[in-house]
Amino acid sequence: MQKLVEGIHQFQTDIFSSKQRLFERLVDGQHPLALFITCSDSRIDPSLLTQTEPGELFIMRNAGNIVPPYGTVNGGEAATIEFAVGALGVKDIVICGHSHCGAMNGVLHPEKLDDLPAVRNWLSYADSTQRIMRENYAHITDANARLTATVEENVLVQLEHLRTHPSVAVALGRKEINLHAWVYKFETGQVFAYASDRGQYVPIEGALAPPSRQELPAI
Secondary structure: OHHHHHHHHHHHHHHHHHOHHHHHHHOOOOOOOEEEEEEOOOOOOHHHHHOOOOOOEEEEEEOOOOOOOOOOOOOHHHHHHHHHHHHOOOOEEEEEEEOOOHHHHHHHOHHHHOOOHHHHHHHHHHHHHHHHHHHHOOOOOOHHHHHHHHHHHHHHHHHHHHHOOHHHHHHHHOOOOEEEEEEEEOOOOEEEEEEOOOOEEEEHHHOOOOOOOOOOOOO
């Protein structure tokens, strides 16, 4: 806790003063560029990764970057998505998975969740990911490669769940929003985006088109 308190002091004395006008402007409201949906994992920092300032990202985080299909749960995810699209008018939504994801390891090994019933229940929204891995990726036996493929597939599964949300469906129908599937490899700093025209993840510099659901190879 002491490190957190010291960090606040440093922010107030060094950072806030240099960006005071920015924070004062934010009093009038927010106009974020994108809704960024990612994992709660402490190794992921969306603003650091994208080099964005306060007010530029509307961020939603939970274990496994899960998006429950609309109407299946009365939780904060649906409200966050609806507010970002319907009230703030974001033009892009990113779902960003990451390497070495503990939640996705739980999807692969549900027996490890026996003492974590809330986590096990939450990850039921990745049941499709689990089935895809079981039926389409049985040939991948290497543990790291299998986890990587699970992370990648789960982002696409959650992207399909995102399409069930009415605010997103309406915005897509009007061509007012783009959806993006990303995977962040935190140990190298690389970001991969799903390129629908190639049916696979590629370095983000070469993939700007919004994705569609297709089978993909592992990175």
